[in-house]
Amino acid sequence: MTDGLDAEIEDAAAVATRRDELAARVRTHAGQMARELAVLQGGDYGQETFDTDGGTWTLKYEAGDVQYLRFEPNSGAETYVVSSKQPPEPGPLETAMADYEAFVDAFNDHIDSFDGLLAETPDEFPPIASTAELVAERDRIVERIRDVANAMACELHRYDGEYGTYATTVSGRRWELKWEGDVASYLRVGGSDGTYLLSQYGPASAPDVRRLADDVPAFVDAFNDHVDDLEADLSRVSFDEQ
Template structure:
């Protein structure tokens, strides 16, 4: 009754070692394909599927290295030949490696399909027009508007305090100036979603400057009327000592 207990148990170490050796070699080889795909596709990550007579192979790559290589045979279960988890079963790996050469051939054919694809693409293009003069003129006009804004900010600072906002309507559109000390913080036209004619982030597009600059004199005139009304109100104040 003890014969079975004395029977020697066959070890799996050699099979596991061979499996791990093959899996490492496949990972290294598939990693080369992953890097080539990343270069070809122009991205750090992606995946491609290649069909063979035996099934389909899907290679996913990231940062130029293989993330997984999956073999989906036409019959039987799929096998992750390369993955971030445990290596495949020896029998599944053997079945997949029987088709691995066909996978590489399919990849090579895929690359060869791009031969000559860029031969007729032109590499000479029209000259690019410079925006230097337009930008210089835009900046000159904006600088003039900023001078006006700073002058208004200085008067508002003197009368209304260290910082605040002044708003009026010009041609049916709201204009709002915010000041901080003697400096204009912004001049916005059109409400909260409007155009910042002046701001700390840079000038608006030239077409907007062209459209709005014509109303700057009216904005200044409205401010001057605001100041005149304030002066008139102050003149009515009497103080008896």
């Protein structure tokens, strides 16, 4: 009677090697299909499902390469033929590979279904209306506002220091002018979340300029009244020489 300890153990290395080689070839081949899908669908990631007589294949791709290829047979457990984890077991891989050619045919049919899709799509379009005149007029008005704001900044610099802000209310909206030296840094209307009629980042939109430009004279009048009040205050100061 033998205890079996002398029985020869089959070497699984050859099967594992064949499995790994086959899985690597499938990854490369499925990667080509993934790149085709990425080009077709116009994105860096996505997935597509393909039905065959043997089951359902799902190809998911990311960054133009295959992320996984999953086979769900009509009966039995699903198999990740390609995945970011361990390779599939030899048995399920063999089952999947028996249907792999049908999967490739289904993939090719999917790609072929788009042939001629854009043949009748127009590639000539109406001319685009130009905003050149509108922008030029917007810039002309904004430049006049900037000249006025810089003149105000110059006076404020002379009286109130190197930099600061002057604010008043016009038509129920807060107008705020910030100056640095003799230059207006910005002219903002409507508080901290308002519209920058002037700023270092560029002019306001044409609709905003149209909406606010009518109140610029009132803003200037308020500033002049402010200066007049300052002059009146200074006129009351006396210096009697002893």
